[in-house]
Amino acid sequence: MNSTQDIFAHESGAAWLKKPIPFVVMILSLAAIGSLVGQRGMVTGFAFMFLPFIAVYFYFIFKEPKIGIYGLFFCNYFILGFARYIKGLPLGMSVDFHLLIIIVALFFKSFFHEIPWKNAKNELFYIVLIWFAWIVFQIINPEAISRVAWFYSMRSIGLYMLLVVPLIFIVFNSVNDLKHFFHIWAVFAIIGAVKGIIQKHIGLDPFEHAWLMGPAKDTHLLFGKLRVFSFFTDAGQFGASMGYSGVVFLILALNQKYSKKLKIFYAIVGVLSIYGLMISGTRGSIAVPVMGFALYIALQRNIKIIVLGVILGASVFVFFKYTTIGQSNYTIARMRTAFNPEDKSLQVRLENQRKLKVYMASRPIGAGIGATGRQAAMAAPNSMASQVPTDSWYVIVWVEQGIVGLTLHLLMLFYIVLRSSYVIAFKLKNPWIKAQMAALVSGMFGIMVASYGNAVLGQMPTVIIFYSSMAFLFLAQKYDEEMPGEQQSKIQLATNER
Numbered sequence: 001m002n003s004t005q006d007i008f009a010h011e012s013g014a015a016w017l018k019k020p021i022p023f024v025v026m027i028l029s030l031a032a033i034g035s036l037v038g039q040r041g042m043v044t045g046f047a048f049m050f051l052p053f054i055a056v057y058f059y060f061i062f063k064e065p066k067i068g069i070y071g072l073f074f075c076n077y078f079i080l081g082f083a084r085y086i087k088g089l090p091l092g093m094s095v096d097f098h099l100l101i102i103i104v105a106l107f108f109k110s111f112f113h114e115i116p117w118k119n120a121k122n123e124l125f126y127i128v129l130i131w132f133a134w135i136v137f138q139i140i141n142p143e144a145i146s147r148v149a150w151f152y153s154m155r156s157i158g159l160y161m162l163l164v165v166p167l168i169f170i171v172f173n174s175v176n177d178l179k180h181f182f183h184i185w186a187v188f189a190i191i192g193a194v195k196g197i198i199q200k201h202i203g204l205d206p207f208e209h210a211w212l213m214g215p216a217k218d219t220h221l222l223f224g225k226l227r228v229f230s231f232f233t234d235a236g237q238f239g240a241s242m243g244y245s246g247v248v249f250l251i252l253a254l255n256q257k258y259s260k261k262l263k264i265f266y267a268i269v270g271v272l273s274i275y276g277l278m279i280s281g282t283r284g285s286i287a288v289p290v291m292g293f294a295l296y297i298a299l300q301r302n303i304k305i306i307v308l309g310v311i312l313g314a315s316v317f318v319f320f321k322y323t324t325i326g327q328s329n330y331t332i333a334r335m336r337t338a339f340n341p342e343d344k345s346l347q348v349r350l351e352n353q354r355k356l357k358v359y360m361a362s363r364p365i366g367a368g369i370g371a372t373g374r375q376a377a378m379a380a381p382n383s384m385a386s387q388v389p390t391d392s393w394y395v396i397v398w399v400e401q402g403i404v405g406l407t408l409h410l411l412m413l414f415y416i417v418l419r420s421s422y423v424i425a426f427k428l429k430n431p432w433i434k435a436q437m438a439a440l441v442s443g444m445f446g447i448m449v450a451s452y453g454n455a456v457l458g459q460m461p462t463v464i465i466f467y468s469s470m471a472f473l474f475l476a477q478k479y480d481e482e483m484p485g486e487q488q489s490k491i492q493l494a495t496n497e498r
Helices: 002-009 020-040 042-049 051-063 066-082 093-109 123-140 147-171 175-201 206-212 235-255 260-280 283-299 303-322 330-339 344-360 373-379 393-427 431-450 462-473 476-482 486-497
Strands: none
Touching: 051 066, 051 093, 066 093, 066 147, 066 175, 066 462, 093 147, 123 147, 123 393, 147 373, 147 462, 175 235, 175 260, 175 462, 175 476, 235 260, 235 283, 235 431, 235 462, 260 283, 283 303, 283 330, 283 393, 283 431, 303 330, 344 393, 393 431, 393 462, 393 476, 431 462, 431 476
16 A cells, blocks of 8 residues: 555656746746747757657667667768758768767777777778878868868768778677678668669659759759669769679679578679669769679689680670660660760860869869868859869869879778788688678779769768778788688578578
């Protein structure tokens, strides 16, 4: 009886509001929220509605920082697509916010649990640190147009790399984490490809149509044909990202020996992704599978496979360059123009590069990070760097950081690919690990080559996947020591699938 009385005697939340101070605080809070919603619209209202869910999410990140890595991958892949539906919020900053929260969570968790900070002491991290030091040096570049432009533009080329690489080494560094990375990526790639297929064969939703009828009309509606963009920023990023996924998952499917279901799953992801590349209408993105598979074939160190690969590659080249087969199909006809050196679009790009060459002759360290693109258009609309289209990722790096910065950037990227390729070909003994790493480095190389034609490397979702792949490649020998033989691979795969 006493226990029952205690239950009824206990004050509920409603009783707590009978007290004057909590009641006044609640009224003032509601009034403040109502005022903000009235001034800034329903987007602010929805933001307040989601605050409890965000608080719970933060709680789990602080409890297990690895959850923040999953959230980072999600935001990286989808958040910019949400910008077509949600206006007025800086959604792109969600990636930065996730990185910050993960670091803060690790810091506080270190008071109670040991955090393997030493894992970040890796050759790759020191390379990235040198690169970021160069990025910071660009603040004092006398040609720099704006510190604000520097901040917004340096994130994708420097800050994300500096933070993602050590976080993978510290938080997301096990073989199971690598497996989860591929599975998350596979699901996201399927969603991206299916969304693109819906756009092509069913149509656009009202928000996508409104975006298409704006500035995107000139680049995404050519001769009455839609260049499919899915939920990505544009068709160029969609095509490159799909090519990236296609290379990685087709290689994984080819090498999957222990699970028929996983082999079929990866094959579906790869085929859907390559189809997504084709319907994007992005000609430069065809370099991703062509060069990605070329590197993969070279890594096999098998003369028969290399000869077969050369024959297949030559056949693809002859098909697009010297035949008119399938010319009535818009997708094939569009891709065929990538093999035409007289293409008008290519000639315009080359002419722009000639103009920039004159401009850059007296700027060995560049015109300053943020001197091109949207930030430059707002900060320095009259400068030549902001007026001449750059198109290529490497042209952006060249214009903003000069020949010195471009050389450093290329040395870093090619060192990572060449070092990783050497380790895969000559050092790794476990066939499963070799296959995973070969898929990663081949996809990365394809993106690097395609970035000459389009500015894909520094954009979401490619950017975070690319930097994460760099870190996983430098963990390859650690994985190989943990799983030294093929029998171990079978045991590990069986364990993972359970």
